C-alpha cells in the first residue's frame with residue numbers, strides 16, 4: 348500500500364433523500380493514483396456517492412476527506428476540493444453557447460486566473476491529447492457524442508485536477524463511440540491519475556482498475572481486484588448482478 | 597461570397613431543373629397566383645369602399661380633412677406637461693405632443709421598472725427560501741389574474757383616499773403624499789450641477805474605457821485590475837469635487853402649503869402614479885414568469901458542470917446560465933414591453949392625459965376623427981416598432997452562433 352495519505356476517504360457516510368436511505372455507512376479509501384471502478388444495479392447509489400465526493404450532493408452523516416481536506420459547509424474547503432477534483436458526466440454537460448476551446452478555457456481563466464493565451468495553449472494541449480484539436484473553434488452541438496465526451500474530459504483536465512470522477516461516461520453513447528472515450532480514459536489512467544469511475548464496461552475495468560467496488564441498495568457489498576470480483580464473486584447479489592450484466596452484453 | 601468563384605467541390609453539381617408554369621388548376625404556382633390576385637383584389641375593394649364612404653360622410657357634415665386643425669388653439673387644460681403649455685394660447689399640435697410625451701413617460705419608466713421588479717420576483721420564485729418562493733408565487737398569481745383596468749382603478753381610488761394637502765398644515769416634512777399626488781422637493785439647478793453632470797458623463801466614458809483595458813490586461817496576465825476604485829473616482833469623487841470647487845450650491849425648492857394647495861417642489865400626479873404603479877406591478881408578474889422559465893430552461897447539468905469546475909454560483913449565473921437563459925427570455929420579454937406600452941392607453945379610465953386621452957378630447961371637440969385615430973395609431977406603431985427593433989438588435993447581438 349502507498350505510504351502517502353489516501354486521496355479520498357469515505358468514513359461511514361450516510362445520506363437520505365427525504366425518508367429514503369440512499370447511502371448506508373459507506374466506507375472506502377482511495378489511495379493516490381489508485382483507479383477504482385464502481386458498479387452496481389440502477390438506483391444503488393453509485394451516482395450519489397460519487398457526487399458526494401465533490402459535494403454536488405451533501406452527505407448528512409459521516410466524514411468525507413478529499414486530499415486532506417474534509418468536506419464541510421465551509422466554502423473555502425469547497426473551493427479547494429472543486430479545484431482538485433474534475434468530473435465527467437453521463438450527459439457531457441458542455442456549455443452550448445461557448446466554443447470547444449472556450450469550454451476548456453472558461454474555468455482556468457475565471458477560477459485559476461490564468462492569462463488567456465496560456466489557457467488556450469493548455470486547452471489545445473489537452474484537446475490534442477483527446478485527439479480533437481481540429482474541432483476547437485466549433486460549438487458542442489456540431490460534434491458527435493463521443494467527441495463531446497472527449498471535450499468534457501479535456502475541459503476537466505484543464506483545471507489540472509489531482510482526482511477525476513466519472514459517472515457513467517459512456518452510457519449515453521452509441522457502441523462505436525464508446526471505444527474512443529474508453530481509449531482516452533485508459534490513456535489518462537496510464538498517466539497516473541487518481542480515478543473513481545462508475546461504469547459497467549467490464550473490459551475497461553479489467554484493463555485499468557486496481558479495484559472494483561460493487562454497490563447495492565446504498566451499501567458497498569463487495570470489493571476486490573477485477574479478476575477476483577468477476578471470476579470468483581462471493582456474494583449472491585454480485586453473482587446475480589454479473590449474470591444480468593453478461594446477459595445484457 | 598462572389599458568385600463567379602466556382603467551388604471545385606461543386607464541379608459536377610448541376611443546376612436544379614427549371615419548372616415552367618402550366619395554366620392548370622393542378623399546377624401549384626398557377627394556383628397560388630390566382631389566390632393571391634383574388635385576395636389583393638378583395639382588399640383593394642374594401643379599402644376603396646371605406647374611403648369613398650368616408651369622404652362622402654365628411655362632405656355631408658362639412659368637415660375639412662387634413663392636418664390644418666393642428667395649428668388651431670386647443671383651449672383645453674393639460675394637468676401634466678413636459679414642455680411649456682398654456683391652455684389659452686397653445687395649439688392642438690402642442691396638446692397632442694404633450695399627450696405623446698406623457699405616453700412615452702409612462703412607457704419608458706414602466707418598462708425599466710417592470711423589468712427590474714419582474715426579474716427580482718422571477719429569481720425570488722426560484723429561491724430555496726420557502727417564504728420568499730411562496731410570497732413571490734402569490735404575487736404572480738394575484739396580479740396576473742386580475743384585469744388590469746380593475747387594478748388601475750383600485751390604485752387610483754386608493755390614492756384618492758389619501759389625506760388632502762390641507763391636512764398637512766403645520767407639517768415639517770418635505771415630502772408629501774396627498775390625494776393630489778406626491779410632492780417632492782426639487783434641487784435648484786445651477787451651473788455647478790451642470791458641470792458636475794458633464795464630468796460624470798465623461799467619467800462614465802472613462803470607466804468604460806478602463807474596464808476594456810482591464811479586460812485586455814486580464815487576457816494577457818490572468819488577473820483583472822480592479823475597476824471599482826476607478827469608477828468610484830471618476831463617477832463620484834471627481835463630480836463632487838467639481839461641484840464643491842464651484843461653491844457647492846445646494847438649495848432645495850421645498851413644497852409648502854399655501855391656501856388649499858401645495859406650491860413649490862415637483863409633483864407626481866395621482867393619475868400618473870396610479871397608472872405607472874398599476875402597469876409596473878401587472879407587467880412585472882408576467883416578466884417574473886418569463887425570467888423564471890428562462891432560467892429553468894437551462895438544464896441543471898449546466899450548473900453542476902460549471903460548479904464542478906470550481907466556478908462560484910454568481911460566476912455560473914453570469915457566464916453559463918444567463919447567456920443561455922436570455923435567448924429564451926428576450927422574445928417574450930419584447931411582447932411584454934409592447935403590451936405595457938399599449939396598455940398605457942387605459943390611462944383614459946383614470947384621467948391621465950396620454951396620447952389617447954388628448955386625441956380623444958380633440959376628436960370630440962373638432963370632429964377630426966380620422967386624423968385623431970391616425971395619430972393614436974401612428975404613435976403606438978412608432979413606439980412598438982422602436983421597441984421591436986431595439987429588442988431584435990439586442991437579441992441578435994447575444995444570439996448563439998450555433999447550438
Ligand SMILES: Nc1ncnc2c1ncn2[C@@H]1O[C@H](COP(=O)(O)OP(=O)(O)OP(=O)(O)O)[C@@H](O)[C@H]1O
Pocket residue numbers: 364369387388389390391392393394395396
Ligand atoms: N435528487 C434526488 N431526490 C430524491 N431521490 C433521489 C435523487 N437522486 C437520486 N435519488 C434516489 O436515490 C437513489 C440512488 O440514486 P443514484 O442516482 O445514486 O443511483 P445510481 O446507482 O447512480 O443509479 P443509475 O445506475 O440508474 O444511475 C435512487 O433510488 C434514486 O431514485
Ligand SMILES: [Mg+2]
Pocket residue numbers: 393394395514515
Ligand atoms: Mg447514476
